[in-house]
Amino acid sequence: MFDYAPAPEAKLASFQKSYGHFIGGKFTKPANLYPTINPASEEVLAQISHGTAKDVDLAVKAARSSYEKVWSKLSGAERGKYLYRIARIMQERARELAVAETLNNGKPIKETRDFDVPTAVSWFFYYAGWADKLDHAGLGHNPQALGVAAQVVPWNFPLMMLAWKIAPALAAGNTIVLKPSETTPLSALLFAEICQQAELPEGVVNIVTGFGDTGAALVGHKDVNKVAFTGSTEVGKIIAKQVAGSNKKVTLELGGKAANIVFDDAPIDQAIEGVINGIFFNQGHVCCAGSRLLIQESIHDEFIKKLKRRMSTLRLGDPMDKNTDVGAINSADQLAKIKKLVKKGVSEGGELWQPECKIPRNGFWFAPAIVDNVSPANTVAREEIFGPVLSVITFRTPAEAVTKANNTEYGLSAGIWTEKGSKMLKLADQLNAGVIWSNTFNQFDPTSPFGGFKESGYGREGGRQGLLSYLKAGK
Amino acid sequence: MRLDVKKTYKLFIAGKFPRSESGRSYQVKDSKANHVANVALASRKDVRDAVQAARAAQPGWAGASAYNRGQVLYRIAEMLEGRREQFVSEISSLTGKTQKQADAEVSAAIDSWVWHAGWTDKIDSVAGSMNPVAGPYFNISTNQPTGVVGAFAPQGSALVGFVNTIAPAIVSGNTVVVVTSEHLSLPALTLGEVLATSDLPGGVVNILSGKEAELSSWLVGHMDVNAVDLEGTSNPTELEISAANTVKRVIRPGTYPREGAKGNLQHILDLMEVKTVWHPKGH
Numbered sequence: 001m002f003d004y005a006p007a008p009e010a011k012l013a014s015f016q017k018s019y020g021h022f023i024g025g026k027f028t029k030p031a032n033l034y035p036t037i038n039p040a041s042e043e044v045l046a047q048i049s050h051g052t053a054k055d056v057d058l059a060v061k062a063a064r065s066s067y068e069k070v071w072s073k074l075s076g077a078e079r080g081k082y083l084y085r086i087a088r089i090m091q092e093r094a095r096e097l098a099v100a101e102t103l104n105n106g107k108p109i110k111e112t113r114d115f116d117v118p119t120a121v122s123w124f125f126y127y128a129g130w131a132d133k134l135d136h137a138g139l140g141h142n143p144q145a146l147g148v149a150a151q152v153v154p155w156n157f158p159l160m161m162l163a164w165k166i167a168p169a170l171a172a173g174n175t176i177v178l179k180p181s182e183t184t185p186l187s188a189l190l191f192a193e194i195c196q197q198a199e200l201p202e203g204v205v206n207i208v209t210g211f212g213d214t215g216a217a218l219v220g221h222k223d224v225n226k227v228a229f230t231g232s233t234e235v236g237k238i239i240a241k242q243v244a245g246s247n248k249k250v251t252l253e254l255g256g257k258a259a260n261i262v263f264d265d266a267p268i269d270q271a272i273e274g275v276i277n278g279i280f281f282n283q284g285h286v287c288c289a290g291s292r293l294l295i296q297e298s299i300h301d302e303f304i305k306k307l308k309r310r311m312s313t314l315r316l317g318d319p320m321d322k323n324t325d326v327g328a329i330n331s332a333d334q335l336a337k338i339k340k341l342v343k344k345g346v347s348e349g350g351e352l353w354q355p356e357c358k359i360p361r362n363g364f365w366f367a368p369a370i371v372d373n374v375s376p377a378n379t380v381a382r383e384e385i386f387g388p389v390l391s392v393i394t395f396r397t398p399a400e401a402v403t404k405a406n407n408t409e410y411g412l413s414a415g416i417w418t419e420k421g422s423k424m425l426k427l428a429d430q431l432n433a434g435v436i437w438s439n440t441f442n443q444f445d446p447t448s449p450f451g452g453f454k455e456s457g458y459g460r461e462g463g464r465q466g467l468l469s470y471l472k473a474g475k
Numbered sequence: 476m477r478l479d480v481k482k483t484y485k486l487f488i489a490g491k492f493p494r495s496e497s498g499r500s501y502q503v504k505d506s507k508a509n510h511v512a513n514v515a516l517a518s519r520k521d522v523r524d525a526v527q528a529a530r531a532a533q534p535g536w537a538g539a540s541a542y543n544r545g546q547v548l549y550r551i552a553e554m555l556e557g558r559r560e561q562f563v564s565e566i567s568s569l570t571g572k573t574q575k576q577a578d579a580e581v582s583a584a585i586d587s588w589v590w591h592a593g594w595t596d597k598i599d600s601v602a603g604s605m606n607p608v609a610g611p612y613f614n615i616s617t618n619q620p621t622g623v624v625g626a627f628a629p630q631g632s633a634l635v636g637f638v639n640t641i642a643p644a645i646v647s648g649n650t651v652v653v654v655t656s657e658h659l660s661l662p663a664l665t666l667g668e669v670l671a672t673s674d675l676p677g678g679v680v681n682i683l684s685g686k687e688a689e690l691s692s693w694l695v696g697h698m699d700v701n702a703v704d705l706e707g708t709s710n711p712t713e714l715e716i717s718a719a720n721t722v723k724r725v726i727r728p729g730t731y732p733r734e735g736a737k738g739n740l741q742h743i744l745d746l747m748e749v750k751t752v753w754h755p756k757g758h
Contacts, residue, residue: 125542
């Protein structure tokens, strides 16, 4: 193993001491403060306002007012030009956003720099181009916006999730109140500044920070027309119940327990990389993570040996180091949850293996892990861990692979590794998952719809289909 | 008193600004018949050079991601916006339009670039298809650019008509050889300077100023051109017959409006080919 000098760029992003909410184009006076930290060091980065029902109400009123007075009156072409502006400013400030995201989330800078931020930008570019083409969205002539969209996003890809929500909603002509996760609000607050720089009309985008109660107030507000949530299935169910009986249109992007199916005729080295990426990308804090390795029995031993060797080369540590592969776990709570589930999986017969690696003294860390010899009933085969933990299950035939892969309440994504195209395509037909990757994993593109079957949620984000989540047919 | 420096208006071929190889030029006059500039008068050889440049640039441009092409087209809009005044002045000088009218034309041209920029990565989502064939096959139809397009911009439009002639061709990954309006050629030639500074690869758009009647038979008859847009031609039927020799795709004059702030999806698709891929499904 080589040693590298760290390349800290922490000074590229700076935060204010405290932040209010972004309502009606202005920041409110910070109030009801709580600290947001860097999970890699536990240092406090800024004080954040914990939004109340009153804050939410003000934000929804601002969104409603701008919807009625400004945004719904603009042509699609003009709305699109605002989105292009936002995309351009995000590109200009890309490195700053990447640094801010890494500091607040704990994920490696190479991921925020090369994935999170460019992907967020691409979402704005893509949907900018849709704003004046809504007649082609598939709902017939002159489809209509829904009105005010309430959007609640998680902490695993804070800025990217924000982009996935805001870009299509604005393109379709809605105005927005967005609540970022309580642990990762900073990139959303920088985004609020970007809206100001883009001279986006006041109130079109409003950001209210806070915890679950803030989100509940937003989702439950009587004057929102659309609820879009990305997060856990548990909370998704609460939201679906909360909006029952209302006219609110809902999209939910929830948990997953994806099978990454590797056949004996797979390109093995490529599959190793895909499995590694599938579960250790972003510390496994990925709803579509390939958290179940379904490996054909005949190549189990060889594959696991190679996998362990590859895992031993992963570098865990300072997320600001450009060479870091595995960063910090986002919060103490999440770390405790991962530890608890892994312990349970071992007690139920799983064989835990982790490479030796130095764990930093401060912050929240979990070394990459595989749990082999996992039975389908094992907790780590069923429950979403949302951490860098791979459960290994074997199969003999394609039909058995399909049965085991589908044996879950979730249905977000799946991976298929085989050089045989016809087998892959048949399997893809049989798997109950919203996204199927073949001989690759964790690919995302604004042109490609993403979302789940079953308890992984409903509605799609990305592509033409993603636009439909924010439109209704014209009269 | 300081004497101003006047620009030499030249062709735009392969990302460079050559004079006509023929050494010829012609006079462009303003709306009051005063001399404005001597402009390169493109020849048959210039047509061939331009087609060669367009062909050479085509695989690279089509191979760029749709996302990248969209950003380049958007960049053209940005650069055009930054040079708005120059275009307003050229348009009003040549056409006699008021400043306000000319300004509106430039706005339409810019907005049309933005409209087209947004299409690059949406064409297949709207016009492609998964085909539910009655058998165990994966079957998908996508659209790909036809190749090199020979185009004649409308004679009566100084800028927006020109933009609405080249943008629908290049949006999908075609390259284009375009003959400008003969008498209103200056904004088109100046647009070449915008294109040259917008990260558009050299050869994607090649601009020839001159007489369409002299150039059209050579461009339309060229064996290495895949489609022709006859908007600005005076003998379109004759040219359509010539185009049939190599089964070129033809856009007849008047098919699509060219003055608006946006284009037409059908226009884009006219310059594309549908490709269907079959693959078996089964263990």
